[in-house]
Amino acid sequence: MARAATTSDAFNAVAEPRRRGILDFLALRERPVGDIVATLRLEQPSVSKHLRVLRNVGLVHVRRNGRQKLYRTNAEAIRPLHEWSKTFERYWQHQLNRIKERAEAKANKLSPDFNSRRKHEPDDTDH
Numbered sequence: 001m002a003r004a005a006t007t008s009d010a011f012n013a014v015a016e017p018r019r020r021g022i023l024d025f026l027a028l029r030e031r032p033v034g035d036i037v038a039t040l041r042l043e044q045p046s047v048s049k050h051l052r053v054l055r056n057v058g059l060v061h062v063r064r065n066g067r068q069k070l071y072r073t074n075a076e077a078i079r080p081l082h083e084w085s086k087t088f089e090r091y092w093q094h095q096l097n098r099i100k101e102r103a104e105a106k107a108n109k110l111s112p113d114f115n116s117r118r119k120h121e122p123d124d125t126d127h
Helices: 017-026 033-040 044-056 075-086 089-120
Strands: 060-065 068-073
Touching: 017 033, 017 044, 017 060, 017 068, 033 044, 033 068, 044 060
Parallel strands: none
Antiparallel strands: 060 068
């Protein structure tokens, strides 16, 4: 089966880990390419390539400030990714609740035994 071009689909674009890293870095504020290169320790041509893909699918906006290009995330374009991932939130919440219930049940089984042993141990405050 042919793979969809990363330049036409946001889901394929964010499948690349470095692009997700760039989006994470840009999530809080607008940044120049040089900051992305320095912070993420990627080569400048690689960052430019990834930013071009993200820009082409609409996940980032770019503006010029003199000779500098500043990039920021496009929250509205990221919304479909967020909405899709939310479909799995119920599953993970259920899994976390099961883990919590098992841990509490295990703690309750151990608790009476632990408390009865403590009653028979000498208290350091008794002298």
